[in-house]
Amino acid sequence: MSDNHAESIVALLNVSKGFMRDKLEIPVLTNTTLHIPKGDFVAVMGPSGSGKSTLLNLCAGLDRPTTGKVIVNGQDLGELSEARLSKWRSENLGFIFQMYNLMPVLSAQENVELPLMLTPLSRAERRKHAEASLRIVGLSDRADHYPRQLSGGQEQRVAIARALANDPVLLLADEPTGNLDATSAQEVLDLLESLNEQFGVTIIMVTHDPKAARRAKRLLHLEKGSFVQADIEALETSLRGVAR
Amino acid sequence: MKYLPLILRNVTRNKIRSIFTGSSIAVSLFLVVMLYSFLSVQDANNEASKVHNRIIAMNVQGLTGDVPIAYVDRIRKIEGVRYAVPYSWYGGMYKDDKITFGQFGTDANSIMNVLEEYKLAPEQLAAWKADKTGCVVGSILARNKGWKLGDKVPLKGDIYPVNLEFTVRGIYEGSSSTDREMLWFHFSYLDDSLKEINAPTAGNAGIVMLNAESADIMPDLMKKIDSTFASSDAPVRAMTEKQFQQSFMEMMGNVRGFIRYTSIAVVVALLCVAANTMAMALRERTREIALFKAIGFPQSTILGLFLSEAVAIGLLGGVFGALGAKLLFEVVDFSKWVPGLGWLYVPWSTALAGVALATAIGLVSGIYPAWRAANVSVVEGLRKIV
Ligand SMILES: Nc1ncnc2c1ncn2[C@@H]1O[C@H](COP(=O)(O)OP(=O)(O)OP(=O)(O)O)[C@@H](O)[C@H]1O
Ligand SMILES: [Mg+2]
Numbered sequence: 001m002s003d004n005h006a007e008s009i010v011a012l013l014n015v016s017k018g019f020m021r022d023k024l025e026i027p028v029l030t031n032t033t034l035h036i037p038k039g040d041f042v043a044v045m046g047p048s049g050s051g052k053s054t055l056l057n058l059c060a061g062l063d064r065p066t067t068g069k070v071i072v073n074g075q076d077l078g079e080l081s082e083a084r085l086s087k088w089r090s091e092n093l094g095f096i097f098q099m100y101n102l103m104p105v106l107s108a109q110e111n112v113e114l115p116l117m118l119t120p121l122s123r124a125e126r127r128k129h130a131e132a133s134l135r136i137v138g139l140s141d142r143a144d145h146y147p148r149q150l151s152g153g154q155e156q157r158v159a160i161a162r163a164l165a166n167d168p169v170l171l172l173a174d175e176p177t178g179n180l181d182a183t184s185a186q187e188v189l190d191l192l193e194s195l196n197e198q199f200g201v202t203i204i205m206v207t208h209d210p211k212a213a214r215r216a217k218r219l220l221h222l223e224k225g226s227f228v229q230a231d232i233e234a235l236e237t238s239l240r241g242v243a244r
Numbered sequence: 245m246k247y248l249p250l251i252l253r254n255v256t257r258n259k260i261r262s263i264f265t266g267s268s269i270a271v272s273l274f275l276v277v278m279l280y281s282f283l284s285v286q287d288a289n290n291e292a293s294k295v296h297n298r299i300i301a302m303n304v305q306g307l308t309g310d311v312p313i314a315y316v317d318r319i320r321k322i323e324g325v326r327y328a329v330p331y332s333w334y335g336g337m338y339k340d341d342k343i344t345f346g347q348f349g350t351d352a353n354s355i356m357n358v359l360e361e362y363k364l365a366p367e368q369l370a371a372w373k374a375d376k377t378g379c380v381v382g383s384i385l386a387r388n389k390g391w392k393l394g395d396k397v398p399l400k401g402d403i404y405p406v407n408l409e410f411t412v413r414g415i416y417e418g419s420s421s422t423d424r425e426m427l428w429f430h431f432s433y434l435d436d437s438l439k440e441i442n443a444p445t446a447g448n449a450g451i452v453m454l455n456a457e458s459a460d461i462m463p464d465l466m467k468k469i470d471s472t473f474a475s476s477d478a479p480v481r482a483m484t485e486k487q488f489q490q491s492f493m494e495m496m497g498n499v500r501g502f503i504r505y506t507s508i509a510v511v512v513a514l515l516c517v518a519a520n521t522m523a524m525a526l527r528e529r530t531r532e533i534a535l536f537k538a539i540g541f542p543q544s545t546i547l548g549l550f551l552s553e554a555v556a557i558g559l560l561g562g563v564f565g566a567l568g569a570k571l572l573f574e575v576v577d578f579s580k581w582v583p584g585l586g587w588l589y590v591p592w593s594t595a596l597a598g599v600a601l602a603t604a605i606g607l608v609s610g611i612y613p614a615w616r617a618a619n620v621s622v623v624e625g626l627r628k629i630v
């Protein structure tokens with residue numbers, strides 16, 4: 001981990017975040033500092049309610065920290081208005097969710113084109129980009145299918161293609177395999193791994209599944225408001241222990 | 245406009261709901277457009293008849309009073325009067341008809357000069373003049389009743405204690421703004437029948453209809469007519485044809501106000517229906533909207549997408565309802581079932597105003613839901629499990 005945040009794609013500097021409930025502030029992140037270098041593939045684990053999704057929201061500028069700074073790809077998100085943040089997200093980020101969140105009225109191809117609607121690309125160019133994205137996730141033959149005609153694993157791969165369409169520097173994935181069976185989960189993880197290795201996309205992936213976490217380069221454990229650098233080797237051993 | 249396919253698919257995604265909302269708008273618009281056509285066509289026809297400089301003289305007591313037939317000749321002698329005719333509403337019943345139609349006892353020698361916009365072939369006019377029991381009927385009436393020249397038309401007196409049987413001697417024509425559902429007969433035929441039974445109403449015309457030489461002299465002419473009979477047993481009041489039509493409308497109550505308030509109520513009801521549809525769409529799609537915003541769609545685009553969807557539903561309803569009304573009136577002749585509606589049609593201006601109204605209803609109903617959609621919190625929206 002580098003201390004120079006200029007090299008980091010994501011830098012959280014003394015970030016605290018809490019939510020008000022019944023006039024009481026519930027702290028979620030407390031004075032956290034975190035650097036994620038370009039090209040990293042980080043798995044974030046932690047108990048339910050520990051603030052994993054909150055972390056992703058902060059990195060995406062969907063939510064603002066109570067105190068501290070969030071700097072992504074050299075941009076201090078606190079300096080941007082809501083409108084500029086929208087535009088910034090469309091140019092820099094890709095999202096993958098547990099629930100896929102595809103538009104049911106749009107075909108796979110059209111779902112992938114969605115983020116490209118915000119670019120000046122022509123119809124034909126949008127189509128070409130979307131086709132390329134679908135090829136990467138291996139679903140070229142399903143371009144005209146609607147979400148209801150796809151399996152869960154295929155839906156998630158379309159969602160990944162959508163996240164890739166705008167060439168993001170950072171991919172944020174919140175439990176991307178949480179709804180999938182083992183085989184589909186493997187396919188999705190293979191895909192994320194190759195995106196990271198071949199295309200150098202930085203990935204932050206929240207997961208509850210140790211098998212998924214093992215595919216990442218690094219594991220962060222979130223507990224009681226701060227991160228603990230966890231050891232994948234230790235995780236592996238404990239997993240093997242469980243298997244035995 | 246690259247979002248048009250998305251908007252249309254959102255409109256059709258919940259087909260049942262869109263169809264119900266669209267049909268509510270369509271059916272209501274159909275009615276509103278019809279009612280307004282009734283007003284606007286009547287106005288247009290009244291306006292169009294102004295060029296004929298016609299004046300109606302009736303008893304000061306109104307339509308219930310009579311005008312002695314001798315007044316017709318006296319009016320003819322007043323300076324500035326071109327032609328004058330008696331015009332007596334007979335109101336007889338034909339066969340099993342439930343509703344009567346316009347039957348008027350008049351003067352065959354002058355009626356075509358007073359109602360100069362109506363066309364009757366000269367040989368038919370001559371045949372009518374030559375037959376004391378002859379009559380002339382409008383082309384729509386003739387078609388609806390299946391009457392041809394030479395057919396007998398027996399009418400049972402309802403207001404008058406005499407039955408009359410006519411022979412069709414002519415069929416008159418006119419432009420679309422004219423009333424082609426009337427029957428004209430010789431006033432003398434009715435009057436002689438009344439004299440035969442010594443009816444006290446004999447010798448009286450309903451009203452006298454005349455035309456003036458020019459529009460400028462009409463106010464003076466009306467005053468002159470009023471003063472001519474002011475001190476007689478049956479004083480009369482002269483008014484322009486347009487005033488006469490309006491007083492006729494007023495007899496049916498405040499029809500205009502009624503139509504206007506009904507339409508406003510309909511529009512308000514439609515606003516609620518359409519707004520509810522959009523509110524339901526908003527509730528169902530909170531997650532999707534959150535996703536759109538997460539991906540980077542600006543508020544303005546989300547606002548626009550929602551508004552466009554509401555406008556599209558309104559527009560579709562309007563097109564079906566308003567243009568449907570127009571089309572229906574072109575294709576179907578309602579005078580067959582409702583006598584006296586032969587003149588009614590839906591003008592383009594009224595139909596298009598209907599479409600515009602429906603579109604505006606869509607737009608207004610969409611404003612609040614669209615504003616709510618644009619302000620969905622991404623964080624909350626994505627957490628929501630639908
Ligand atoms: N918008 C919000 N309003 C109030 N409290 C919130 C809000 N978002 C999150 N929280 C609270 O913050 C804490 C962290 O939530 P978060 O969703 O980040 O947890 P998580 O680690 O993603 O959990 P899970 O594994 O169940 O998804 C929880 O206690 C949650 O109740
Ligand atoms: Mg979570």
